[in-house]
Amino acid sequence: MKPFRQILTVAFAAGALLGCQKKEETLKIGLAGVQTGPDGEIGTAPIRGSQLAIDEWNAKGGVLGMKIEAVTRDDEGKANQAVAVAQELVAAGVKAVVGHFNSGCSLPASEVYHQAGIVQITPASTNPQVTERGFKQTFRMCGRDDQQGDVSAKFAFDSLKVTQVAVIHNKTAYGQGIGEVFRKTFEAKTGKVTLFDGLASEEMDFRATISAIQKSGAQAVYWGGMYNQGGPFYNQLRQAGFKGAFLGGDGIYDNELIKTVGAKADSLFITFGPDFFHSEVAKPFLAAFKKKFNQEASGYTIYGYDAANTLLQAIQKAQSTDADRISEALRSQSWKGLMGDAEFDQKGDLKKANFVIWTIRAGAFAVR
Amino acid sequence: MSKSPLATRLAVIAGLLVLTAPFLWTKLDPDFNTGFVSLSLAPSNAIQFLSVVLPAAVVGWLLAGIGFLWGRFGPTKPVIATGSQKLFESPRLLVATCAVLAGFGFFMSAKFLSLGTFVCIHMMLAIGLNVTIGFTGLLVLGYAAFYATGAYAFALVAHACPWFPTWAALPVGFLVAASTGFLVGLPCLRLRGDYLAIVTLGFAEALRELLRNLPQTGGDMGLLVPTSARIQSLGPVGQAQASWIAAVAVTLFVGLVIHRLYHSRIGRAWIAIREDETAAAMMGIPVVRLKLLAFSVSAGIAGVPGAFFAGFAGFVDPSTATFEQSVLILAMVILGGIGSLPGSILGALVLYLVPTLLRDWFPAISDYRLLFFGAILVAMMLFRPQGLCGSPRHKLELEGKS
Amino acid sequence: MRALLFALMLEILVNGLARGAIYALIALGYTMVYGILGMINFAHGEIFMLGMFGAVYALGALGSAGLMAVGITLPLAIVAAMVFSAGFGILNERIAYRKLRGAHLLAPLTSAIGMSIVLQNFVMLSVTKGKVDFPRAIAAPLADTTWTFGSWDLSSIQATILSVLPDVWARWMASKWVVQSVHLSALQLLIFAITLGLMGLLFWLIQRTRLGIALRAVAQDRTMASLCGMKVDGLITLTFALGSALAASAGVMVSMYQGVLRFDAGYMMGLKAFTAAVLGGIGNIPGAVIGGLLIGLAEDLTSFTIASEWKQSTAFAILILVLWLRPRGLLGERVADKV
Structure with missing residues (x-):
């Protein structure tokens, strides 16, 4: 009996040891966001960006002597699924999360991360509420809706010299959010918002709304929504003889928009991050991305890439995987990324809003 | 049928290949x-x-x-059905099951705790929908609307009075959803079954639109439930465990109530209505009133998991009332077996666990989830209308050979 | 005052009727199938959506073959879409409904819901999750040709309203109901023309031909019709084919009108068209047309006078009201206790 027991003990000890070692070897990072359904395409972009960043770190030997393991989860763009995913990631023992994509998902999920004490850094959720609830370990790598609505409103009033604008949104947290901020800034600048209205996000016939816009005497239209509706909306406005400017947020920055409105589209102004497709720093990234995923990097990819990079640098600097230490490190300095220098304020937002005005020129997006 | 079955079948397949080719x-x-x-x-x-x-x-x-x-x-004896019969007939066995399942909570990983809680929520939904579809033969397509009603009712109450105790969420969810069901059912229960289906679907869409438009319900972003009103950890029992234990207890309780109801006078009257409405009316059964009762009870039961979800997840949003959610619940009932209580439980277990686990193991196929749900609905109707553990009686009825 | 109301009516009429005509075309499919089989063909909205895609694929094939002239490609694409959708409609009936013909009404309805989900997700998985653009070069000549009528000076009219009505109402009317000009596009004219033409054909077929008599006979009494030697199966297949073709033609026009198509376009459209069919009295063909036009008008009236936010709710509010107050619809027969 004795030898048997000994073997058993050894086996157990070995097993326990192996188990422990395996645990220490990897650092788990959650990558969460919408990957399936209508928003699946655009939501996968930041996740792939983060994936690339993690691969690069692993090639260099990981962080704090540990390999990094990406745990990717799909929240289907639904809030309740986002909660389930967040709980699952917490359970899987991730030390930090890069995600989620939709503001409507980041909001409830961040509650879970907050309770579990996990750093969350979202690459794309622009709704102000995400960082407005005093959660110390919630960060965002992108601008805020109030920043982009603000930039748009100032641009419309100061540069385009319009005083009457109609604001139409798609009734989502994102669209209505940027629409309201636009209205606030524009009215503060003594402009007049002649119409403020929303449309369901599956509606594609805008003609009745366009009649109302024309009747209201608006000189320009601000669209708070995504590209899939923005394109037809723009086309139908032009068909109805509306010649004023069409302004929108980062939600319509997508090559699909150009496919819909065509190369000749004029007076179309979009707020988005700085131009990195033509910057020298981004070239290796764009090439590496194309090689790994066999597709061109899109706008959001770089947000995911920068978010993951910044996070890992902060972990390196903090020399710890403790959420408080990482958060502290994230706030302590300015981080170099492909999009430029990023510095977080107390709330976890970028100190410098990096929105610039884009337009369509010769069938491609170009900084105005 | 002039052509031979084989020729027709080949023609159908050829047509399918040609039409899907582009x-x-x-x-x-x-x-x-x-x-x-x-x-x-x-x-x-x-x-x-x-x-x-x-x-x-x-x-x-x-x-x-x-x-x-x-x-x-x-085995010729239906194992699952007999098991569930025994479970709900004997109080001792029920308490023991509840205790054992709750006890599992201390050994389950957090992932499975949260998964288990969601499974319980969907079990309750399937049980509730079964009351209308299975027991009474009324088809409700927008069932998720009542789920959302319960969730929002609790979230709004908790916002209005933060001292509101969490456990009271369930009766509130039940009452509000049941009264909503009563109001929706009132005008349309006189109509044919398929009208009811579309009206409830229209109601669900209208409700979702309302929730998205009203500032009180937080628009598209939904509402966060105040922390004080959420399910809390109790001493050594963590929040996840507490949720799981509560979910198991509430699910078994709901199952028990429905089981008792099904075997009561009311339940027998429901079956009579389903089988032959005219004959039932002739026998002196107040058909419309009982249908309304079934509809309200069913709606109310959806409110319970709704309120539970609000207390568990800590927030509610209009996506709880989507058509997709309604279809998921419907598929659970149909897969499990129309009119069968254990069937609903089994259907919810399979259709919630399998897609979620598949999504983690094979992320590439998670996009195909809804396609398979649809195919399951069609295939079940064509080949096994009584579901996995339904009775042959339902089979005959659905095939129209009663 | 009269000029003002006239302008308002025109603007709503043009946009609302264009929408309504499309609802009517789809509603016809619901109503015909219901009339003949007594079942709600829930997958009909998906057939409409398949028509949208069918037309773009046909245009793609023609484009690859080097055919570009709108005058030739567009009619060909419409016909191709109609044939394509009709094929799907027939297969749908064959696979998912025929076996369940005598069953409890839950069975075919559930099967139809399943079919609807399958078709929608098939398109999502095999074509794209995002949108497909209707080729601009085909739609543009029609959509960009617009005429603007009137450029009324409305200040005097506004003053009249303000002097006649109580203050609050007057301001509301003056802000919401005053129209400066009315737009009409060639595409909208085409929609009216095609809708009218197809409906005329359908009425002629049903009221004036032997085939139509047979269809009506099957709708009245299937057993009796079969005893009289009519090929019931074939006639039911024909009904599905006709309804699907009409929905497909609506699909082509909607995709031109909106400029984009998506895999989930059929769901909302189908629901609203069904509402139209119920409003007109399900099973009743002229009823479907009237119901469709009314729903289209009501929706545009809502976005015009209240806000676009509530546009979606209008159709469902109408649906619930109709079923409550007059379940048989405007022109329908009594359905309350037909079990």
Whole structure:
């Protein structure tokens, strides 16, 4: 009996040891966001960006002597699924999360991360509420809706010299959010918002709304929504003889928009991050991305890439995987990324809003 | 039927191949400069699609084959149905089951705790929907609307009075959802069953629209439930464990209530209505009133998991009332077996766990989830209308051979 | 005052009727199938969506073959879409409904819901999750040709309203109901023309031909019709084919009108068209047309006078009201206790 027991003990000890070692070897990072359904395409972009960043770190030997393991989860763009995913990631023992994509998902999920004490850094959720609830370990790598609505409103009033604008949104947290901020800034600048209205996000016939816009005497239209509706909306406005400017947020920055409105589209102004497709720093990234995923990097990819990079640098600097230490490190300095220098304020937002005005020129997006 | 069955079948398959060919084998190449479009061959598209669908079809056939063999050579006594009968008949067994399942909570990983809680929520929904579809024969398509009603009711109450105790969420969810069901059912229960289906679907869409438009309900972003009103950790029991234990207890309780109800006078009257409304009315059963009761009870039961979800997840949003959610619940009831309580439980277990686990193991096929749900609905109706553990009586009825 | 109301009516009429005509075309399919089989063909909205895609694929094939002239490609694409959708409609009936013909009404309805989900997700998985653009070069000549009528000076009219009505109402009317000009596009004219033409054909077929008599006979009594030697199966297949073709033609026009198509376009459209069919009295063909036009008008009236936010709710509010107050619809027969 004795030898048997000994073997058993050894086996157990070995097993326990192996188990422990395996645990220490990897650092788990959650990558969460919408990957399936209508928003699946655009939501996968930041996740792939983060994936690339993690691969690069692993090639260099990981962080704090540990390999990094990406745990990717799909929240289907639904809030309740986002909660389930967040709980699952917490359970899987991730030390930090890069995600989620939709503001409507980041909001409830961040509650879970907050309770579990996990750093969350979202690459794309622009709704102000995400960082407005005093959660110390919630960060965002992108601008805020109030920043982009603000930039748009100032641009419309100061540069385009319009005083009457109609604001139409798609009734989502994102669209209505940027629409309201636009209205606030524009009215503060003594402009007049002649119409403020929303449309369901599956509606594609805008003609009745366009009649109302024309009747209201608006000189320009601000669209708070995504590209899939923005394109037809723009086309139908032009068909109805509306010649004023069409302004929108980062939600319509997508090559699909150009496919819909065509190369000749004029007076179309979009707020988005700085131009990195033509910057020298981004070239290796764009090439590496194309090689790994066999597709061109899109706008959001770089947000995911920068978010993951910044996070890992902060972990390196903090020399710890403790959420408080990482958060502290994230706030302590300015981080170099492909999009430029990023510095977080107390709330976890970028100190410098990096929105610039884009337009369509010769069938491609170009900084105005 | 002049043509032979084989010829017809071949014709159908040929038609299917021809009609799906453009989508599968070709790709659109839009030219946004000229605004024209052209078509090119793209077999990769078809290969990707078929590489998921064909294996899935094979798995489906195998499962169906196993089911067939089980029905032919397996135990003649329906195991699951008898088990559930025993469970809900004996209070001691019920308490013991509850205790054992709750006890599991201390050994389950957090992932499975949260998964388990969601499974329980869907079990309650399936049980509730079964009351209308299965017991009374009324088809409700927008069932998720009542789920959302319960969730929002609790969230709004908790916002209005933060001292509101969490456990009181469940009666509130039940009452509000049941009264909503009463009001919706009142005008349309006189009509044919399929009218009711569409009215409830319209109601769900209208409700979702309302929730998205009203500032009180937080618009599209939904509402956060105040922390004080959420399910809390109790001493050594963590929040996840507390949720799981509560979910198990509430699910078993709901199951018990429905089981008792089904075997009561009211339940027998419901069955009578389902089988022959005219005859039931002749026998002196107040048909409309009982239908309304079934509808309200069913709606109310959806409110319970709704309120539970609000207390568990800590927030509610309009996506709780989507058509997709309603279809998921419907598929659970139909897969499990129309009119069968254990069937609903089994259906919810399978249809919630399998897609979620598949999504983690094979992320590539998670997009195909809804496609398979749809296929399950059609296949069940065609080949096994009584579901996995329904009674032969339902089968005859659904096939119209009663 | 009269000029003002006239302008308002025109603007709503043009946009609302264009929408309504499309609802009517789809509603016809619901109503015909219901009339003949007594079942709600829930997958009909998906057939409409398949028509949208069918037309773009046909245009793609023509484009690859080098055919570009709108005058030739567009009619060909419409016909191709109609044939394509009709094929799907027939297969749908064959696979999912025929076996369940005598069953409890839950069975075919559930099967139809399943079919609807399958078709929608098939398109999502095999074509794209995002949108497909209707080729601009085909739609543009029609959509960009617009005429603007009137450029009324409305200040005097506004003053009249303000002097006649109580203050609050007057301001509301003056802000919401005053129209400066009315737009009409060639595409909208085409929609009216095609809708009218197809409906005329359908009425002629049903009221004036032997085939139509047979269809009506099957709708009245299937057993009796079959005893009289009519090929019931074939006639039911024909009904599905006709309804699907009409929905497909609506699909082509909607995709031109909106400029984009998506895999989930059929769901909302189908629901609203069904509402239209119920409003007109399900099973009743002229009823479907009237119901469709009314729903289209009501929706545009809502976005015009209240806000676009509530546009979606209008159709469902109408649906619930109709079923409550007059379940048989405007022109329908009594259905309350027909079990």
